[in-house]
Amino acid sequence: MKIAIVIDSILGVGGASRQALYLASELTKTGQDVAIYTYYWDENSEYKELFGNIEIISLYKTESEWRTASASLQENKLLKRLHQSFVLNKKNLQALALLIPTDVDVINPHSSCHPITRYVKRLNPKLVSVAMINDPDLNRWSAIRFGIKENIFKKIFRFLSDLPEVLLLKQHNKIIVLDHLNRVWMKKLAGVEATVVRSGLDIQHFAKNQNRSMAAPTKNDTIRLLGIGILMEHRRFEDAILAIKILRNEGYNATLTIIGAHDSTNPYKLNLDTIIRENHLTEYIILLNKISEEELVESFASHHFFVFPNHLQTWGLAIFEAMASKLPVIVSNSTGGSEMLTHKENAWIISPKNPADIAEAIIRLSNDPEQYKTISENGYDFVSKNISWTKYATAMLEQFKSVQK
Numbered sequence: 001m002k003i004a005i006v007i008d009s010i011l012g013v014g015g016a017s018r019q020a021l022y023l024a025s026e027l028t029k030t031g032q033d034v035a036i037y038t039y040y041w042d043e044n045s046e047y048k049e050l051f052g053n054i055e056i057i058s059l060y061k062t063e064s065e066w067r068t069a070s071a072s073l074q075e076n077k078l079l080k081r082l083h084q085s086f087v088l089n090k091k092n093l094q095a096l097a098l099l100i101p102t103d104v105d106v107i108n109p110h111s112s113c114h115p116i117t118r119y120v121k122r123l124n125p126k127l128v129s130v131a132m133i134n135d136p137d138l139n140r141w142s143a144i145r146f147g148i149k150e151n152i153f154k155k156i157f158r159f160l161s162d163l164p165e166v167l168l169l170k171q172h173n174k175i176i177v178l179d180h181l182n183r184v185w186m187k188k189l190a191g192v193e194a195t196v197v198r199s200g201l202d203i204q205h206f207a208k209n210q211n212r213s214m215a216a217p218t219k220n221d222t223i224r225l226l227g228i229g230i231l232m233e234h235r236r237f238e239d240a241i242l243a244i245k246i247l248r249n250e251g252y253n254a255t256l257t258i259i260g261a262h263d264s265t266n267p268y269k270l271n272l273d274t275i276i277r278e279n280h281l282t283e284y285i286i287l288l289n290k291i292s293e294e295e296l297v298e299s300f301a302s303h304h305f306f307v308f309p310n311h312l313q314t315w316g317l318a319i320f321e322a323m324a325s326k327l328p329v330i331v332s333n334s335t336g337g338s339e340m341l342t343h344k345e346n347a348w349i350i351s352p353k354n355p356a357d358i359a360e361a362i363i364r365l366s367n368d369p370e371q372y373k374t375i376s377e378n379g380y381d382f383v384s385k386n387i388s389w390t391k392y393a394t395a396m397l398e399q400f401k402s403v404q405k
Contacts, residue, residue, distance in 0.1 A: 001400065002033040004100045006109040006116055009066070010041035010056070011261070011290075015317035016134055019199055019392075020110055024054045026200075026393030037100055039092060040066035059096050085164075094119050106130060106400045112137055115168045128403050130396075131172040135314050136182065138162045138189050145234050145312040166190045173403040176396070178315040179336030195399060198340070200392030201320045203384055205293075209301045209325035210380065216365060216372035217304045223247070223254045223366060226303035226327070228296075228318040229310065231262040231269045236309040236332070236353060238275050243307075243358035245279050254362065256307075257286045259299060300325035305362060310335050311352040320387050323347075323379035328372055330361045340386070344371065346378040 007020040024034045035055040040063055060066040070088055074080040097119035100107065104124065109116050110132045117129040135141075139158040143150060150158070169175065169186075175194040177183050186194045217223045225244070229235045237258050247254035262269045269287070276285045291299070300306070306322035308331040316337035322329050323346070331338050334352040341347040348365065350357035365372045 001397075001404075002101070002103060002105045003027060003035075003400065004104045004107045004120075005034065005036045006096070006100075006107065006113045007036065007038050008111070008113050009039055010036075011063075015199075015315070016110060018317065019132075019134075021051045021054065022200055022202065022389040023108075023393050023396060025051055026389050027397060028053060030393070030397065032397070037096055039070075039096065057099055059092065059099065089115075097123065105404065108132060108396070108400070111135060114172065117171055118168065121171070128400070129172045130174045130176060130399055130403060131169070132176050132396075133169075133182065133186065133194070134178060136186055136189060138165055140189050141185060144185075162189070166192075174399055176399060179339050181312070181334075181336040181339065182314050197395045197399065198387065198392065199315055199317060200389035201317065201324055201383060201387045202389055203324045203387075206297055206300065206321060206324040209297060209327075212301050212326055214326060214373045214376045216367075216369040218366060219252055221253070221304075223252055223305070223362060224303040225254060225256045225305045225307050225362070226299055226322070227256065227258045227260075227307045227309070228299075229260050229308075231258075231260040231266050231272070233268050234311050234313055235260070235268075236311050237272055239309040239353060239355045240307045240358060241272065241275055241281060241285055242279070242355035243362070244281055244284055246355060246359035247362055248281075248284065250359070250363065252363070252366070255284045255286070257288065257299065257303065259288045259291055259296070261290050262287075296321075297325070300327050303327065305330055305365070307358060308332060308335060308337070309350070309352065309358060313337075319347075320383050323383045324387075326376045326380045328365060328375040329379060330358055341382070344375070346375060346382045348375060 005020055005024050010017045024036050027034045035057060038058050040060045041056055041058050072080045072083040074083045093116045097116050100120050102124045106128045107117055107120055108130050111134045114131040121127050139161050169190050169192050175192055176197050177194045178199050180196060183194045183196055186192055227237055227240050240256055244254050244256050276282055300322055306327045306329045308316055308319050310332055311334050313335040316335050319329050319331055319337040330348045330350060332352040333349050338349055343349040348361045
């Protein structure tokens with residue numbers, strides 16, 4: 001089967017990039033003819049070494065060239081959004097579609113690239129499209145996720161502005177999502193049925209962490225918390241930051257490392273900086289930008305807890321990477337990944353937007369070494385039995401075949 005996987009870019013250590021690359025790699029092992037098509041990928045990145053067997057075809061040669069082609073110079077926010085959506089994005093998608101051979105059997109566009117199916121099908125009407133939607137790109141979803149309160153007129157505006165995206169979603173032969181959270185909202189907001197396929201993980205990638213000490217930290221230790229995710233509002237890292245304040249007020253020497261791609265003008269990053277400064281936590285909170293794969297693995301090994309306070313977040317690959325490293329995870333129950341987990345058995349599940357819940361979890365697990373060890377061991381066992389890129393690729397291949405019949 002000839003398969004074209006499409007993703008907007010391959011940068012850093014993001015879960016979406018990882019997912020597309022591992023999918024291509026695993027499908028290739030089964031004898032499928034697979035290539036990845038993208039606007040841009042960094043050929044000098046370590047992904048080149050990890051996935052050297054995969055054909056990756058990019059529209060732009062440099063990141064700056066891609067950014068320039070995707071950036072609107074309109075000053076008005078509404079005009080800027082319209083220009084990006086209906087002019088620049090369309091132009092990029094049409095150009096990328098021309099790179100995809102007309103004899104492809106299945107196109108598998110990921111998230112924001114899924115509208116490309118419209119243009120590829122014009123060149124290849126018999127093409128089958130199976131879209132991987134990690135997050136709905138709908139204005140109403142953003143309002144729900146961020147808790148935006150609006151009057152009826154703004155709600156109507158959001159509904160109308162979503163109509164083009166809804167029509168684009170309905171062009172696919174099948175839509176895949178990673179969790180039931182997304183499946184439910186896709187049905188409610190777009191009226192489309194979606195199939196749940198769980199993402200994967202390379203447990204051997206974290207093998208050197210699997211002999212890490214599983215001893216719970218004590219009140220006399222420096223208790224190190226870790227959070228990972230591109231800096232966006234739904235990450236809710238402010239809850240982890242405020243949990244550090246609570247812990248320190250209770251006499252615990254707690255610190256937090258946040259790893260997430262961002263630039264210096266990122267509004268959410270600036271907001272986190274303000275929260276850290278106003279709460280006098282500057283020396284206890286570290287914000288890191290992009291890091292290497294080796295540094296990522298080492299980060300899981302050098303911390304005591306992994307905190308995932310995200311709200312209405314699809315899946316959450318980092319949760320399972322932490323579990324593969326035998327790092328106890330504290331995860332919000334409004335994330336997709338929490339659907340598979342069991343409170344106090346293989347994870348500690350908290351309510352969203354609740355710094356006190358995070359602090360309580362740290363205190364209770366630090367004071368209960370057996371519970372800490374249980375979650376650590378059971379978390380690893382759960383991942384080893386249930387989460388792998390081979391399982392993900394096998395399930396995706398079954399979905400590809402099902403729509404070809």
